[in-house]
Amino acid sequence: MQYCPYFEDMDVLYAGNFLLGANTLPEEGVLNIREGTTYVQERGFYQYTENSTALKKLIFPEGVRVISYAAFGNNTALAEADLPDTVEYIGDWGFWHTALTEVTVPASTYYVGKRAFGKCEDLTSITFLNPYTQIYPDPDTVSNNWDSDPANIVYSGVIRGYEGSTAQRFAEKYGYTFESLGEIPALPDGDVNADGSLGALDVLVLQKYLVRQRTLTSAQMQLADLDNSGSVNAVDLALLKQRITR
Numbered sequence: 001m002q003y004c005p006y007f008e009d010m011d012v013l014y015a016g017n018f019l020l021g022a023n024t025l026p027e028e029g030v031l032n033i034r035e036g037t038t039y040v041q042e043r044g045f046y047q048y049t050e051n052s053t054a055l056k057k058l059i060f061p062e063g064v065r066v067i068s069y070a071a072f073g074n075n076t077a078l079a080e081a082d083l084p085d086t087v088e089y090i091g092d093w094g095f096w097h098t099a100l101t102e103v104t105v106p107a108s109t110y111y112v113g114k115r116a117f118g119k120c121e122d123l124t125s126i127t128f129l130n131p132y133t134q135i136y137p138d139p140d141t142v143s144n145n146w147d148s149d150p151a152n153i154v155y156s157g158v159i160r161g162y163e164g165s166t167a168q169r170f171a172e173k174y175g176y177t178f179e180s181l182g183e184i185p186a187l188p189d190g191d192v193n194a195d196g197s198l199g200a201l202d203v204l205v206l207q208k209y210l211v212r213q214r215t216l217t218s219a220q221m222q223l224a225d226l227d228n229s230g231s232v233n234a235v236d237l238a239l240l241k242q243r244i245t246r
């Protein structure tokens, strides 16, 4: 495979914390991503010809935060990729047309992009551990096939998530089978992104809400309303920042 002709003598390409791609994959198609990696480059391992079976398994280290646009799309033999619970963002086409069978999207993930798990022919289950992950609203965000007519897009597996989660809404919207993980677990005040702890992502989500780049559910609004004023505003953002830096 050739992705980056400027580095022909290197096999797997990194730049600091960025995984850029590979000229040659390791034996057996197992890519053991090095410790310290936080970001997988756009189209890093994307296959333009749709026929590459070289990549079979990904081993992510803890700490990977972003799987960007089309990073692993069209690797049609890629059947194993356990996502560490540090992944925050899975970009559009991230695992498009791969051979994944069961996926767990960790609680740390706040966004799953368009077609991220589309045309995954062998996919039988996808579990969303965060009740509020933004799941791109198209049937081929999770699907077993692709068709230019959205009515012909199918997913015969299950979608798992909490009661009242974005996963449930997504499944119901497109007629996919939903399995409940039960009630949303109790979350600490300020845990706006609902990953179970307070951190920088909570600030990011709240900032995006305040500039109207995203919405919050009523449950998230309650978590965000740190001064119990009945509304969510810049005061809550300041309080949240205080709690995190304390």
Ligand SMILES: [Ca+2]
Pocket: 190, 191, 192, 193, 194, 195, 196, 197, 198, 199, 201, 202
């Ligand atoms: Ca949090």
